[in-house]
Amino acid sequence: MEKTITVLPGDGIGPEVMKGALRVLKAVEARYGHQFNVTEMPIGGKAIDETGFPLPSETLEQCKKSDAVLLGAVGGPKWDGMEKRPEQGLLQIRKELNVFANLRPVKAFAPLGDISPLKPELIENVDLIFVRELTGGLYFAQPKGRTGNEEAVDTLYYHRNEIERVVKKAFEIAASRSGKLTSVDKANVLESSKLWREVVNEMAKSFPEVEVEHMLVDNAAMQLVRNPVQFDVIVTENMFGDILSDEASMITGSLGMLASASVSEDGQGLYEPVHGSAPDIAGKNAANPLGMVLSTAMMLRHSFHMNDEADAIEMAVQEVLNANYRTRDIESKKGRISTTDEMVDQLIYR
Amino acid sequence: MEKTITVLPGDGIGPEVMKGALRVLKAVEARYGHQFNVTEMPIGGKAIDETGFPLPSETLEQCKKSDAVLLGAVGGPKWDGMEKRPEQGLLQIRKELNVFANLRPVKAFAPLGDISPLKPELIENVDLIFVRELTGGLYFAQPKGRTGNEEAVDTLYYHRNEIERVVKKAFEIAASRSGKLTSVDKANVLESSKLWREVVNEMAKSFPEVEVEHMLVDNAAMQLVRNPVQFDVIVTENMFGDILSDEASMITGSLGMLASASVSEDGQGLYEPVHGSAPDIAGKNAANPLGMVLSTAMMLRHSFHMNDEADAIEMAVQEVLNANYRTRDIESKKGRISTTDEMVDQLIYR
Ligand SMILES: CC(C)[C@H](C(=O)O)[C@@H](O)C(=O)O
Ligand SMILES: CC(C)[C@H](C(=O)O)[C@@H](O)C(=O)O
Numbered sequence: 001m002e003k004t005i006t007v008l009p010g011d012g013i014g015p016e017v018m019k020g021a022l023r024v025l026k027a028v029e030a031r032y033g034h035q036f037n038v039t040e041m042p043i044g045g046k047a048i049d050e051t052g053f054p055l056p057s058e059t060l061e062q063c064k065k066s067d068a069v070l071l072g073a074v075g076g077p078k079w080d081g082m083e084k085r086p087e088q089g090l091l092q093i094r095k096e097l098n099v100f101a102n103l104r105p106v107k108a109f110a111p112l113g114d115i116s117p118l119k120p121e122l123i124e125n126v127d128l129i130f131v132r133e134l135t136g137g138l139y140f141a142q143p144k145g146r147t148g149n150e151e152a153v154d155t156l157y158y159h160r161n162e163i164e165r166v167v168k169k170a171f172e173i174a175a176s177r178s179g180k181l182t183s184v185d186k187a188n189v190l191e192s193s194k195l196w197r198e199v200v201n202e203m204a205k206s207f208p209e210v211e212v213e214h215m216l217v218d219n220a221a222m223q224l225v226r227n228p229v230q231f232d233v234i235v236t237e238n239m240f241g242d243i244l245s246d247e248a249s250m251i252t253g254s255l256g257m258l259a260s261a262s263v264s265e266d267g268q269g270l271y272e273p274v275h276g277s278a279p280d281i282a283g284k285n286a287a288n289p290l291g292m293v294l295s296t297a298m299m300l301r302h303s304f305h306m307n308d309e310a311d312a313i314e315m316a317v318q319e320v321l322n323a324n325y326r327t328r329d330i331e332s333k334k335g336r337i338s339t340t341d342e343m344v345d346q347l348i349y350r
Numbered sequence: 351m352e353k354t355i356t357v358l359p360g361d362g363i364g365p366e367v368m369k370g371a372l373r374v375l376k377a378v379e380a381r382y383g384h385q386f387n388v389t390e391m392p393i394g395g396k397a398i399d400e401t402g403f404p405l406p407s408e409t410l411e412q413c414k415k416s417d418a419v420l421l422g423a424v425g426g427p428k429w430d431g432m433e434k435r436p437e438q439g440l441l442q443i444r445k446e447l448n449v450f451a452n453l454r455p456v457k458a459f460a461p462l463g464d465i466s467p468l469k470p471e472l473i474e475n476v477d478l479i480f481v482r483e484l485t486g487g488l489y490f491a492q493p494k495g496r497t498g499n500e501e502a503v504d505t506l507y508y509h510r511n512e513i514e515r516v517v518k519k520a521f522e523i524a525a526s527r528s529g530k531l532t533s534v535d536k537a538n539v540l541e542s543s544k545l546w547r548e549v550v551n552e553m554a555k556s557f558p559e560v561e562v563e564h565m566l567v568d569n570a571a572m573q574l575v576r577n578p579v580q581f582d583v584i585v586t587e588n589m590f591g592d593i594l595s596d597e598a599s600m601i602t603g604s605l606g607m608l609a610s611a612s613v614s615e616d617g618q619g620l621y622e623p624v625h626g627s628a629p630d631i632a633g634k635n636a637a638n639p640l641g642m643v644l645s646t647a648m649m650l651r652h653s654f655h656m657n658d659e660a661d662a663i664e665m666a667v668q669e670v671l672n673a674n675y676r677t678r679d680i681e682s683k684k685g686r687i688s689t690t691d692e693m694v695d696q697l698i699y700r
Contacts, residue, residue, distance in 0.1 A: 075538070087538045117575050122467050138506060138540060145541050152545035154506040156488060160499070186589070188425070188437045190488060191495050195502035218596035225467050225575055225600040239536070243593060247571035255572065 002035040003304055004066040008059065008093075011045040011086055012277025013287035013340075014072025020289035020344035021070060021296045027348045028300070028309050039066070043093065044074025044086035044277075054089030060096055063270075068303040069097070070296060071272035076279040086277075095135050099262035099270045100162065101169040102134040103298070104245045106228075108252060111321040115253035115330055118225065123251050128231040129177075130248070131170040132241025134262055136162045137192070139238050158192045158237065163199040165265065170235035171207040177232055182213045184220045184236035184244065196237065217244070224248050249274060254329040256288030259295040261302050269303040271295040281328075285339040288327040290317055293347060316350040352385040353654055354416040358409065358443075361395040361436055362627025363637035363690075364422025370639035370694035371420060371646045377698045378650070378659050389416070393443065394424025394436035394627075404439030410446055413620075418653040419447070420646060421622035426629040436627075445485050449612035449620045450512065451519040452484040453648070454595045456578075458602060461671040465603035465680055468575065473601050478581040479527075480598070481520040482591025484612055486512045487542070489588050508542045508587065513549040515615065520585035521557040527582055532563045534570045534586035534594065546587065567594070574598050599624060604679040606638030609645040611652050619653040621645040631678075635689040638677040640667055643697065666700040 007022065009015040025036050041059040042050050050056075054074075063069045071093075074086040108116070108126040116123050141157035167183070174181040183200045185193035197214055204212045215223065217240045223230065224244060228251050236244065249255045258274035273291030281287055294317060301310035324335030325346050331337060338346070357372065359365040375386055391409040392400050400406075404424070413419045421443070424436040458466070458473040466473050491507035517533070524531040533550045535543035547564055554562045565573065567590045573580065574594060578601050586594065599605045608624035623641030631637055644667060651660035674685030675696050681687060688696070 085538065091539070117469055117472050117577070118467050119469060141503075146545065150510045152508055152542040153491075154540045154542050156504040156506060157501065158503075159501050186592075188435065189441070190504045192502040192504050195496065218592050221571065221593045221597035222600055222605065225597060227467070240593075242536075242568050243571045243590075246568035247575060247597060250572055250575040 001304065001306070002037065003068070004037045004039070005299075006063045006066040006069045007038050007040045008043040008063075008069065008071045009040065010043050010072040010074040010277065011076050012073055012279045012282040014074065014277055016282070016285065016287050016340050017273065017289045017292035018070065018072040020340055021292045023344050024293050024296060024313060024347055028313070032306070032309055034306075043071065044089045045076055045079045047089055048079060048082070048084050048086060052084070054084055054086055055092040055096070060093065063093065063097060068299045069093075069270045070299065071270060072292065073273065073275060073277035075277045076282075091139060093270065094262060095140060097268050097270055098135060098264040099268060100133060100135045100264060101166045102130070102132040102241065102260055102262045103173070104130040104132060104258060104260045104274060106130070106245070106248045106251055106258065109257065109318070109321055111324070112253045112257070112330055114332060117250055117253075118228075123228065126228045126251050128228065128248070129173065129233055130241055130245045131166060131173060131233060131235040132245060133162065133166045133237045137238035156190065156192050156239075158195060160195065160199060163196050164203065167200055167203050167235055169263075170233055171203055171210055174210045174233040175207055179209055180211050180213070180232040182215050182220070182231055182234045184215050184217050184234060184240055186217045187214070188216060192237070200235075220244060221247060245274065254288065256291050256327065256329040257294070258291050259298050261295070261298040263302065267303065269299060271299040285341055286328055287340050288329050289340050289343050293317065293344070313347070316347045319350050320346045351654065351656070352387065353418070354387045354389070355649075356413045356416040356419045357388050357390045358393040358413075358419065358421045359390065359396075360393050360422040360424040360627065361426050362423055362629045362632040364424065364627055366632070366635065366637050366690050367623065367639045367642035368420065368422040370690055371642045373694050374643050374646060374663060374697055378663070382656070382659055384656075393421065394439045395426055395429045397439055398429060398432070398434050398436060402434070404434055404436050405442040405446070410443065413443065413447060418649045419443075419620045420649065421620060422642065423623065423625060423627040425627045426632075441489060443620065444612060445490060447618050447620055448485060448614040449618060450483060450485045450614060451516045452480070452482040452591065452610055452612045453523070454480040454482060454608060454610045454624055456480070456595070456598045456601055456608065459607065459668070459671055461674070462603045462607070462680055464682060467600055467603075468578075473578065476578045476601050478578065478598070479523065479583055480591055480595045481516060481523060481583060481585040482595060483512065483516045483587045487588035506540065506542050508545060510545065510549060513546050514553065517550055517553050517585055519613075520583055521553055521560055524560045524583040525557055529559055530561050530563070530582040532565050532570070532581055532584045534565050534567050534584060534590055536567045537564070538566060542587070550585075570594060571597060595624065604638065606641050606677065606679040607644070608641050609648050611645070611648040613652065617653065619649060621649040635691055636678055637690050638679050639690050639693050643667065643694070663697070666697045669700050670696045
């Protein structure tokens with residue numbers, strides 16, 4: 001198959017982990033006889049430096065006409081306090097591509113049991129996925145801004161349609177997995193959560209095979225630590241999803257392991273690791289490339305329906321971990337520390 | 351000393367744990383020669399049942415004219431879907447008493463090390479305190495409501511003054527402890543967080559002895575699990591504080607252990623455990639009374655300046671845990687399960 005991919009390496013460790021992902025893609029091309037036409041474009045801080053804008057229109061156009069988009073990470077202290085911020089590029093591209101559903105799987109990797117802050121018996125069989133609303137709520141709604149020096153406002157607004165489409169996605173995913181869906185809200189305080197809960201309850205009628213549970217966000221934050229194995233699919237609004245999915249990354253022991261896929265109604269997909277640009281270790285060949293590589297596997301599976309190829313990558317990650325190859329963030333007593341490039345070498349040789 | 355206390359037992363396990371707290375107060379009266387004039391008033395679901403309102407004006411008046419208020423917990427499935435909700439009583443009393451700073455200490459209890467989901471070496475020396483803004487933000491700001499069936503909105507609004515007073519409180523607490531303050535926000539996305547950060551940076555100039563750090567809320571949710579001992583005082587807005595403090599309760603192993611104090615500018619104080627009304631175990635003499643009892647100790651210390659009395663209660667809690675008395679939520683292999691009343695008996699005999 002032939003596919004066009006726009007690649008947005010971004011800032012900090014973004015370019016390093018992206019380089020790794022592209023090497024893995026080359027290996028997939030060779031082994032399975034595909035052709036991936038890759039175009040690299042700037043976003044975030046790099047784009048601000050080059051063009052003055054965190055999401056230049058050329059970058060956006062290129063993304064829109066490709067089959068999928070890979071994104072590294074954006075941001076860094078260099079752009080702190082500037083009027084234009086790298087993160088705006090990330091938020092804009094999510095909005096412009098209309099990728100309203102952000103899928104973040106969290107799976108315990110057996111060989112990483114020792115690095116999780118949670119007790120091993122609690123994380124053993126964890127295999128859950130967040131479906132985070134990504135293009136609405138506090139991140140985008142108006143009014144949003146300052147009134148002089150004294151006041152500031154953000155708006156947590158949702159239209160029923162915005163809730164419906166992401167909740168439907170979550171139900172579909174739940175139906176294809178264990179059939180259990182947890183909807184997280186704060187319905188005892190927020191009006192938007194009451195609407196959210198209504199929509200979930202209505203949608204539930206169309207998915208009789210899915211068991212639905214509502215959980216308040218404060219309780220969810222607790223339950224994710226107390227007993228994460230109770231969850232299968234978790235659907236929630238943008239800000240709650242941001243907080244809870246980062247918290248849940250600790251189940252795997254490191255944010256560096258986590259992949260994400262952001263999808264739109266018409267199948268457009270933006271694939272990015274959950275980790276940030278980690279400016280402190282950027283350029284040192286020390287970053288964990290696995291979150292980016294696993295995001296690439298998600299692209300192959302969800303956007304290109306290349307299930308064997310995605311399986312092969314995920315299996316290689318498992319084997320590399322089993323063989324005790326580790327970047328510093330997932331350090332173990334059993335092995336020495338590998339560089340970003342060495343981790344990718346190991347993946348490719350498998 | 352003579353003090354008047356308004357007691358709001360509330361719903362679910364509220365009355366049971368409050369009964370325990372009042373027995374402890376009686377013991378303090380006897381031992382230290384104080385007189386506590388206690389008036390019990392309805393709030394929450396019970397108040398809805400009796401008067402039609404979650405916070406009847408008689409209850410509010412009584413609270414306003416007393417030296418401190420003790421609150422159990424409110425809410426329960428009985429009032430689900432009703433127009434008036436028990437939680438409104440809780441939110442109203444916080445607002446009416448103007449208790450803008452909610453202090454939630456989280457301390458690892460050594461004998462409870464085995465019940466925390468976190469690895470023992472991570473929680474050993476944890477001793478942190480949340481200062482949560484309690485009367486603003488998404489909980490209260492307008493507009494808040496529905497537009498027909500289709501749209502819902504909540505407003506995350508802060509005025510500089512609202513931020514200043516709670517941040518000042520947090521700086522004062524930090525100065526009296528280790529001198530380290532972590533301010534949690536989402537300044538890369540929210541305008542209200544940018545204002546929050548500005549206020550923190552300005553206030554920092556008046557507290558040169560306090561070391562200030564800013565942390566994004568998603569990172570904070572992760573760090574609280576990854577390495578909680580890094581924190582001393584954490585200050586944050588209302589909703590973030592709700593989520594993060596419940597998450598952090600898992601460090602102690604149970605929400606049932608945690609106390610809170612909500613204070614106003616003029617010293618008015620509302621003291622309540624962090625746990626909810628736990629309707630599933632209500633009326634069974636099974637609830638953990640320690641969160642309520644420790645909240646009572648906070649009242650003695652903060653509102654009445656009775657430090658010895660508060661110390662004595664906290665020491666008794668420590669001893670009872672050391673002696674392996676446990677309610678079900680903090681069950682250990684070493685002891686049998688005690689009832690709520692038995693736990694209180696043990697406290698009083700010490
Ligand atoms: C960088 C930031 C704007 C972003 C977000 O909050 O969505 C990040 O934390 C994420 O989760 O992808
Ligand atoms: C019951 C609820 C309204 C309340 C809150 O969200 O503040 C509770 O969760 C708390 O933290 O005291």
